[in-house]
Amino acid sequence: MAGVPVKCGTIVSFCFVLYAVYFRKNDLGDVRLSPVKDHLLYLESENKVGEGKLQPKVALGYGACHDLFVNATSLLDHKELKGNPEHFNEISNKEEFLKSFAYFFKHGAAAERFVSNGKLYDELIEQALKLPDSRWAIGGNAPLMAKRFYIEGWKVLFAAKMSKNLRKYIPKDIEIVGGEENEEVKDDIHMILEYKTDETFGTLKAPRANRYIVHNDENNPLLSSLEKFDEHLPGFGPNLLVISGLQMMDNYPFKIGDGKDLRAERLDLVKKQILSQPLSTLTHFEMASYVDLELLKHLTTKILPFVDSVGMNEQELTNLYSVLEYGEVSVVADSNPRVATALDQMRKTFLLIRRQNELYESKRKLTRIHVHTLAYQAIMTVKNSNWKRTEAAAAKASLTAHRYVCNSQDIALDKCKLLLDDSFSTTTDNDNTSRVFFEPTKPVSCWDEEINGEYVDICVAPVLICTEAQLTAGAGDNISAAGLVLQVEK
Secondary structure, three states: OOOOOOEEEOOEEEEEEEOOOOOOEEOOEEOOHHHHHHHHHHHHHHOOOOOHHHOOEEEEEOOOEEEEEEEHHHHOOHHHOOOOOOOOOEEOOHHHHHHHHHHHHHHOOOEEEEEOOHHHHHHHHHHHHOOOOOEEEEEOHHHHHHHHHHHOOOEEEEEOOOOHHHHOOOOOOOEEEOOOOOOOOOOOEEEEEEEOOOOEEOOEEOOOOEEEEEEOOOOHHHOOOHHHHHHHHHHHOOOEEEEOOHHHHOOOOOOOOOOOOHHHHHHHHHHHHHHOOOOOOEEEEEOOOOOOHHHHHHHHHHOHHHOOEEEEEHHHHHHHHHHHHHOOOOOOOOOOOOHHHHHHHHHHHHHHHHHHHHHOOOOOOOOEEEEEOOOEEEEEEEOOOOOOOHHHHHHHHHHHHHHHHHOOOOOOHHHEEOOOOOEEEOOOOOOOOOEEEOOOOOOOEEEEEEEEOEEEEEEEEEOOEEOOOOOOOOHHHHHHHHHHHOOOOO
16 A cells, blocks of 8 residues: 655554545446455454453443334424524424434434433334334443444453343343342433435435434433442453443533532543553543533543543544534534545544643553544554554454444445545645555555654555445444454453
8 A cells, every 4th residue: 555654743553444435337336346345354354353361351331221213204204393404412392303303414414412301202202112113222332332342252341230121132141230139220212313315304315324313311321330340340350441321421411419510520430440440451432422512521631531542433533623622512524524634633633632641641642543434444553552453453344334234244245335536645734745545455555654753553444335224323333343353462
């Protein structure tokens, strides 16, 4: 892969899995699909997870829920939408719900919002259950990532308070901690409003398949499984600790009494939990859709300075960079950003978090960023860090993106497309002369850079986009976990 190193300062490794935007066709379709698929599968087959004494162990927190999947445009009537689409930090009535959904629908952007009106939420759930194609599944970042790690051969511990009914969705070999024995638990319900590419809502058309999530959680925002998780971590001895589900705190009405901020106190306990782990245990923070600026600022001071790795999609990357650089929330971003744009934001975000490492005198330094978009997977790792096999990890994440969204282990070329051009620029800098040429027979492109005195590896790989999407919610969790699967070795 020919690429000119970009002088940025610290050296990290980036791995991107890319989709092709302009694709060459013959009578059979895009001629690049077959060689791309073959090489991605080759990289996956040549890189295995350790077994026996070499089996890696992962511990994940926090929370779980029941996901209720519905077709968004079947549940909602566009005729009830009065006025223009609009963004709201939380949903308090039906008008705000419709405007908020429409806002993200027209951008094809994923979003998650807290519904403060319990009566409205119960009514929506009741309506959704009447739809013939509504279905239940387990939800939450931690359990979905836990299942992916388990499928890929890891030993798994995860923290959540769950009912016996919800536990049935989890493989028996996964250890669940968080509640008391025989404790009666009422599961939180998240409603997942899914839509497909080009689906319409009145005059609006979705530019890509995605989902809009609403919840009225009572259990997950409090991270109620945290203390039990703490008790089990020393005995489990994980190689990797994953922090996720903190977006459940977003705009949740925490009661602040006696001048105390309960949310800040709970996040301080998360920080303490991370710091209690030996430096040999790698830590990963999974970003999500956040709009509460106060919570985001807490994350930049209590969580991000103390983790080794961060995973996110293109919307979350833009938001995280905006908060770190400008102290502002970015509600929506380009749903299919150029590779150069994402790379630039990753570099800047890396430097900003590294500054936080120094400011808070953290013994850990950020050494990995994984960004997944519709068109590509991007993994950046610092050279000589504890993260291994970045090229293979990008390929694994790409394959998982297709398999999960198509809901099939088989990769059928007639259900694939690429959104990656024949070449791409590595930065948007005006004086940049570096271009990477996409080679179908070696699709994961990797190169070295220097970022502020640190050397990093950058890899970019194409995703075989599933053209017949079956699942959207949970894709990011599965992709992020798959990206980590091959990067941790005992």
